[in-house]
Amino acid sequence: MAAELPYEEISPWVETPADLRDPLAENLRTDVVVIGGGYTGLSTALALRAQGAHVAVLEQDFAGSGASGRNAGHLSPTIGKDIPTLLRLFGRERAASLVRFADASVEHTEEVIRKHGIDCDYATNGNILAGLHPKHEPRLRRAAEAAQGLGARVRFLAEGEMRERGLPAAFTCGVLEECGGALHPGRYITGLRRAALAAGVRLFERSALTELVAGPPAVARTAHGSVTADFAVLATNAYTAATGWKKRAIAPLGVSLLETEPLSDDQRAALGWQGGEGIYTAHETLENYRITAQGTLVGGTKLVRFAFGHRLPAGYDPEAFRSIDSAFRARFPALRDLGVRRFWSGWIALTLDLLPALHVDGPKGNVLSGLGYCGHGVGQATLMGAMLAERVQGREHPWESALQRRRLSWPPEPLRWTCAKILNGVFTAIDRRTDRQIRALRG
Ligand SMILES: Cc1cc2nc3c(=O)[nH]c(=O)nc-3n(C[C@H](O)[C@H](O)[C@H](O)COP(=O)(O)OP(=O)(O)OC[C@H]3O[C@@H](n4cnc5c(N)ncnc54)[C@H](O)[C@@H]3O)c2cc1C
Numbered sequence: 001m002a003a004e005l006p007y008e009e010i011s012p013w014v015e016t017p018a019d020l021r022d023p024l025a026e027n028l029r030t031d032v033v034v035i036g037g038g039y040t041g042l043s044t045a046l047a048l049r050a051q052g053a054h055v056a057v058l059e060q061d062f063a064g065s066g067a068s069g070r071n072a073g074h075l076s077p078t079i080g081k082d083i084p085t086l087l088r089l090f091g092r093e094r095a096a097s098l099v100r101f102a103d104a105s106v107e108h109t110e111e112v113i114r115k116h117g118i119d120c121d122y123a124t125n126g127n128i129l130a131g132l133h134p135k136h137e138p139r140l141r142r143a144a145e146a147a148q149g150l151g152a153r154v155r156f157l158a159e160g161e162m163r164e165r166g167l168p169a170a171f172t173c174g175v176l177e178e179c180g181g182a183l184h185p186g187r188y189i190t191g192l193r194r195a196a197l198a199a200g201v202r203l204f205e206r207s208a209l210t211e212l213v214a215g216p217p218a219v220a221r222t223a224h225g226s227v228t229a230d231f232a233v234l235a236t237n238a239y240t241a242a243t244g245w246k247k248r249a250i251a252p253l254g255v256s257l258l259e260t261e262p263l264s265d266d267q268r269a270a271l272g273w274q275g276g277e278g279i280y281t282a283h284e285t286l287e288n289y290r291i292t293a294q295g296t297l298v299g300g301t302k303l304v305r306f307a308f309g310h311r312l313p314a315g316y317d318p319e320a321f322r323s324i325d326s327a328f329r330a331r332f333p334a335l336r337d338l339g340v341r342r343f344w345s346g347w348i349a350l351t352l353d354l355l356p357a358l359h360v361d362g363p364k365g366n367v368l369s370g371l372g373y374c375g376h377g378v379g380q381a382t383l384m385g386a387m388l389a390e391r392v393q394g395r396e397h398p399w400e401s402a403l404q405r406r407r408l409s410w411p412p413e414p415l416r417w418t419c420a421k422i423l424n425g426v427f428t429a430i431d432r433r434t435d436r437q438i439r440a441l442r443g
Helices: 039-050 083-115 136-149 159-164 185-198 237-243 265-271 318-331 377-392 415-442
Strands: 027-035 055-058 127-131 154-157 173-177 202-204 211-213 218-222 225-234 251-260 278-281 287-291 297-301 340-350 357-361 367-371
Touching: 027 039, 027 218, 039 055, 039 185, 039 367, 039 377, 055 225, 083 136, 083 185, 083 377, 127 136, 136 154, 136 173, 159 173, 185 202, 225 377, 237 251, 237 340, 237 367, 251 318, 287 318, 297 318, 318 340, 318 415, 357 377, 367 377
Parallel strands: 027 055, 027 225, 055 202, 127 278, 225 367
Antiparallel strands: 127 173, 154 173, 211 218, 218 225, 251 297, 251 340, 278 287, 287 297, 357 367
16 A cells, blocks of 8 residues: 555664674574564573573564664653552552562663663653643642652642643643653664674574474574574564464554654744653553654654454554644644654554563473563563563562562453453543543633
């Protein structure tokens, strides 16, 4: 289908690397085989190499071609649906440890960026969960208080403080997450790739896994070779079900973004927003916005897609693109003349309790996976890499216990699809009502 809207097949952040690695074309024996070259896979490989293990990474396209090279770049300590829901589901102690895990994922990612000298435009401006309607104020105030009570570095911003910070008028109050900020996702994953290669990780690109046998030893096969290893680590997140493993752990969800043309000086001045905080809206299916180091605005989400049978929803999605474009226009009337340079999509992995998980499978516990970041994987997937590497060494990472819980499985098809459709329908209906209320308020 010819694209009517400006469409980027992967994203504006990454392109096929000039030093694309050769496909696997041998039968290799190593200590650990990692499948997937995103934040999870490369962080795992780097942490394992630092401990002296020999590691091969199999990546079906190029490292960074998945969500790690497509995302919006918010490095934030957001976890679960929201803090009040975490408290209801898990109680105070477990909710507090999840909040600390989320903070730790941001701090760990900052450390990885520093350690490997990755130049990824990382700006520590924090992120704001922003209200758009008076009805959001009590909810966000309560959420901030609950989060503070659990030790999170957040604070409530009333309307006056939002205006003092120069935040766009559409955003009427908010919860400021002081830890984290935003980065260039492509430069971050490219930096991890460079560090992994320099550390001696054997990376095979254009090398899709065709079969993973647990063994032990585990055998990962591709079209032209195989890797036999003591441990296999699945780092394929939203793509995992297609490997035949963990089919009921996650549901893949399609998410779209846009990037505008660079803002002119006048547009930048009219916009305010000097602090450059990342913004998510208090919708059920949030909108997200940030200004990039290149002076463009990136925004999106709003409308998400599930597909039947674990297939990945299509990337070119004009309805989703139009919906994020119209949300962007509504939130930023001062930018009404600003053109959109491109739209793109990627896939996130949703768990039923909206928390990530580290799984140990195989008859001898030698097939590990880390997945289900529910759209918050920039930090969480990076920390997951360190946790998976510890588990391979037979040790428990200090943060592993925070994620231990009774995990819920998605039901088999067609129930999974029906359940996802109903949940999505409810959230969309709530958000449409909220948007009607916002429009009514603004006349
Ligand atoms: C549009 C969008 C916006 C997002 N925005 C944010 C954000 O602002 N902040 C945030 O924290 N998170 C965000 N996320 C989520 C975040 O990007 C992910 O959670 C994170 O990148 C997951 O990393 P990963 O390495 O586990 O998965 P991925 O980056 O998806 O990597 C998986 C890799 O596995 C490879 N693979 C799949 N199947 C096979 C196979 N059979 N053989 C070999 N290789 C295979 C894929 O090609 C891919 O490279 C966003 C995601 C999307 C899609």
